[in-house]
Amino acid sequence: MIEPMPREIINWSILEEIIYMDEDDPDFSKRLASQFVVQADTTFAEISEELKTNKNLEELEKLGHFLKGSAAALGLQRIAWACERIQNLSRKVEKTFPTKEELLSTLPEGTQIFDIDMKIYDDLNNGTPPTTDGDELYLFLIKRALAQAYLEFQLARNELSVYYHDYLY
Amino acid sequence: MSRIDGRIASNEPIQGKLNHLWVKIENTTETTNQAFKIQINDNDTVDDLKDRILERLNGTRWKNLNDNASISLGIYTIIHPTANTAISDSNNPNSSINDTTQPSHLHNRGADSGTLHSPIDIIPNLFQKPDLLPLATNGTTAPASIQTDSHISTPQPNNHLLSKLSTLLPGNNTSTSPKAFTQDTAYIETSPQRACSTSPKLTSVPRASIVRPNSVSMTQSVGQMLHLGNYISPTNRLYAHSRLLPNETTRNQTNQSQVKNVSKLERLNFTTELVNRTTYTFKVVFQPDELAINIFHYLFNGSQAASDPLLIFSSSNLSIERSISFDTGNNQNEVSLPPISSKPIDITNNDRFSGRNIAPLEVGKESDEANQSKKISISSPNEYKTYKLITNEKQLQEASKMLSNDDQLDGMETSPKQAILLLPKGFAGEHQDVENAESLHEELNRNYENQKDIQEAISTHLNAKEASSNSSSSENLTRSLDVSLQESETSALIQQHHHIPLNEQEVGLIDSMEESEWQKKHDQNNEDHTERRNESDSPASTSSGNRYTEDERNGGIPIARTHTRSVPKDRPIPHLARSHAKSLTSSAQKSTSERVFPKINVLIVEDNVINQAILGSFLRKHKISYKVAKNGKEAVDIWKEGGLHLIFMDLQLPVLSGIEAAKQIRNFEKEQKSNLNQGHSSPPVIIVALTASNSIEDRRNALISGCNDYLTKPVNLHWLSKKITEWGCMQALIDFDSWKQGQSRMTDSFRKKSSLNSNIGVAKEAYRI
Structure with a gap:
């Protein structure tokens, strides 16, 4: 049974705890957010690479876990959720992944998705699930989870950029 | 503290300027007591100054009675109790900009830190009285009545020194900020206190030179400082830099952690002693190692009138000085000890603390590595008193009876003395709770005018047991550290029949707890604390190691420690203290959580x-x-x-x-x-x-x-x-x-507190029998 995806892109009560530390260290939370953007970009690339080349589930599990940790710590709960799916699919404790329609419907109303993000999302979601029960299925589902994580990342980045009045690279 | 005769001459050409301090013998019976000038050189300490004074007075009767160790230099000052109520973060010495125009700042640590934790704060609080005139004069014997309360800045134009000091005081109530806190704690007065107390009563009657036997004084070695952090005149900078020179031995160590903030390095070191509880007159005694030139510059701003002399206090044949030394090793902050007659005594010595003959004993050697040192200075102005160890309730009652009889006979307001009776762990008490409550009720009826307060107090008293058992382990732990010598966990019973119940705030026992909890509970807790000490069987649970070592030292034998409070019995102190505590609480919160966090x-x-x-x-x-x-x-x-x-x-x-x-x-x-x-x-x-x-x-x-x-x-x-x-x-x-x-950084503050607590609490003025 897959845990339902949280609705809000950012769990502000968590992020605010970090923003609270800006008192002592101005821009601390913003630096962290920027750092996360870099880290997420890197990690997504690594996952993508892993899916294409080694297809090592253990490695994928670590990558998913890694990104989940920092996403959750920053309150980026939808990313963390998607990363947890990658983690669990890699460990084969989950065997399904919701459809993209289901997932998109969980987004808060009025959430804007840029065309380019939507395109990447659709591209990654392409393909038909393998009929076999082997690693192929998990890898396929991981790829879809990655697509979701990536979309969520873009949404979170947008929201953070709005908050900090500065686009986060 | 070298005193080289030739130094005066050799320094003169360099400095090119001679400074003088006006000094005057305080409270002498000599008819021709006038202020006189003493030359000061840049490197003179107070100690040097005293030598010079003695030299100057050579041949006088006064000189025959006094020596360097028996005299001290200082001033009288008034600290209004409301000083602690007005706490503003904007007064942070680190950040205040307005202060730059002021010549210097006297940071009165007695009024500082804005927290309920520090017993330092409590001393002034003890004696607060709302109807007190802020500028109550302290009689003929105090030529310089100085109001050190910066928040009631009502300098008297006629009093040069007063106006000086009131500008000197930016109100160091800001130690709630972490910076100030560590800074404060980094500097600990380890010198045994120089108590040259004469009569504690600075009433309008000119005092005799010999103290009355049964007068009571509240002495504290608060380690108060004239803090000069924001003074940025060229002179001061120069001084600040000179303090950084490696051969400035005494305080560089303490300042190492503060190198960042050079301007905070200078400060005047002094102790205070409450001499008049009605007018809140405190005697400020400068530490022997304080530089005279600093006093000259920062207290008198470089120009002192003969009418504002520095007072020479004499303790000769008037006071007993003692210090209990828990020399547990941390000498990092030790300043050079003044050459005084005080001797360390061992509180594990259960014999009578009698007279002056106190054998030096070292305590707590086993914890040498503990990097913690507690110095407890005890002073009594009264050499006629004997000290009696009280180990059980009965003795305490007898003592108390005798005491109250004395009081009646004397017809004086020599205040009931309170005792904290320390009993073995698990002591059930001869008093039943009901009895306790009844006597408390009487007590409260006398003490509280406000009926509501009575009810509150009683109900909290009855609930006190529950409340104390609810206190979390961290609470207890911190408290035990705060009051390591107070032994709050052991059965502490207040002898209450003749006396006002001891208020926790007055002793400095404030439970530390997590900030939010504090907010939630503090109202209730303030009530609880008021009466908690009446519990004969206070919780002995969650005893910390501190308690444990204490027990070891005592060899399992309980020690009676008495708490002296110079308060007339009919003054509703607890109520006031409590309300005062409330007003302090909000500002205390920040430092509360800071203090709670263990240094790990x-x-x-x-x-x-x-x-x-x-x-x-x-x-x-x-x-x-x-x-x-x-x-x-x-x-x-x-x-x-x-x-x-x-x-x-x-x-x-x-x-x-x-x-x-x-x-x-x-x-x-x-x-x-x-x-x-x-x-x-x-x-x-x-x-x-x-x-x-x-x-x-x-x-x-x-x-x-x-x-x-x-x-x-x-x-x-x-x-x-x-x-x-x-x-x-x-x-x-x-x-x-x-x-x-x-914890060592933390314990600096605890240590300070401990020494204070002990000052108040340990056998300072035990029962006279």
Whole structure:
């Protein structure tokens, strides 16, 4: 049974705890957010690479876990959720992944998705699930989870950029 | 403190200027007592100055009665009790800009820190009286009545010194800021107090030179300082730099941690003593090692009139000075001890504390490595008093009766003295609770005019037991540290029949607790504290190591310590103190949580830099030192270096998982223990697993592998702060000595408090029989 995806892109009560530390260290939370953007970009690339080349589930599990940790710590709960799916699919404790329609419907109303993000999302979601029960299925589902994580990342980045009045690279 | 005769001459050409201080013998019977000038050189200490005064007065009768050790220099000042109520963060000495126009700042530590924790604050509070005129004069014998309260800045134009001092005081009520706090604590007056007290009653009657036997004085070695942090005149800078020179021996050490803030280095060192509780007149006595030139510059702003002389206090044949020294090793902050007649006494000596003949004994040697030193100065102005050890309630009652008889006979307001009777652990008490409550009721009827207050107090008294048992371990721990000598956990019973119930605020026993808890509870707690001490069987649970060592020192024999309070019995002090405490509470909150956080060394084991940064920033915010390890192997390596108290261990780590690292650490700990066989091995580190999921399996594995606790990521930082307190206290319970070491910065403040508490509480003026 897959845990339902949280609705809000950012769990502000968590992020605010970090923003609270800006008192002592101005821009601390913003630096962290920027750092996360870099880290997420890197990690997504690594996952993508892993899916294409080694297809090592253990490695994928670590990558998913890694990104989940920092996403959750920053309150980026939808990313963390998607990363947890990658983690669990890699460990084969989950065997399904919701459809993209289901997932998109969980987004808060009025959430804007840029065309380019939507395109990447659709591209990654392409393909038909393998009929076999082997690693192929998990890898396929991981790829879809990655697509979701990536979309969520873009949404979170947008929201953070709005908050900090500065686009986060 | 070298005193080279030739120095005067040799310094003159360099300085090119001669300064003089007007001094006057305070309270002498000599008819021709006039202020006279004493030349001061730049390097003269107060001690040197005293020598010169004695030299000058050579041949006089006064000189025959006094020597360097029996005199001290100081001034009288008034500290209005409301000083503590007006606390403003904007007064932070680090940040205030307005202050630059002022010549200097006297940071009165007696009114500082804005917290209820420090007994320092409490002394003035004890005697507060709302209807008091802020500028009550203190009689003929106090030529310079100075109001040190900056918040009631009503300088008297006619009094040069007064106006000086009132500008000197920016109100150092700002130690709630971390910076100021550490700064304060970094400097500890370890010198035994120079109490040259004469009569404590600075009433309008000119005082005789000999103190009345049964007068009572409240003496504290507060280590108050004239703080000159923001004075930025060229002279001052010069001085600040000179303080940085390596051959400035006494205080450079203490300032090492403050090198950042050069302007804060100078300060005047003094102790205060309450001499008149009605007018809040405090005697400010400068420490013997204080530079005279500083007093000259900062107190008198370089120009002193003969009408504002520095007073020469004489303790010759008037006072007994004693100090109890717990020389437990931390001399880091030790300033050079003044050459005084005080001798350390051993509080484990259960014999009568009689007269002046106190044998020096060293206590607490076993904790030399504990890096903690407590100096307790005790002074009594009264040499005729004898001290009696009271070890049971009956004795206390008898003593109390005699005391009250004395009072009646004398017809004086020599205030009831209070005693905290320390009884063996588990002492049930001859008083039943009901009886307690009844006598308390009477007491309260007398003391409280306000009926509501009575009811409150009674109900809280009756609930006190419950309340105390509810207090968390951290609370108790911190309290026990605060009051290590007060022994709050042992049965402390107030002899209440003739006396006002002791208010916790007055003794400096404030439970520290987590900030939010404080907010929630503080109203109620203030009530509780008021009466908690009446509990004959206060909780002996969660005793900390401090208590333990105390017991060891005492050899299991309870020691009676009395608390003297110079308050007439009909003054509703508890109520006032309580309301005052409330007003202080809000400002105390910040430092409360800061103080609660134990000084522990934490290791963060986390591979994700973002999580490292978050935890690290959190710990920095709470002034907890930490290291970071990227993986389990690094964690084990860093742990082997030693000194860690707490490890936050992420479970899923590269190279070596958190589970494995925890197992390895536990195995090494076992090896260490069996190798040493001495029980001297470092205590087990507390390992807290950071689990990324809610998976029960993860948690179980973590606990099996040797983790003590777990946190689910993302870590709730608010909750984490609670847990750190808890773990830190656990650590303290496991191994108090090493915890104390980690605590050393903290204990500076505790030590100060302890010395104060002891000042108040330990056998200072025990019962006269």
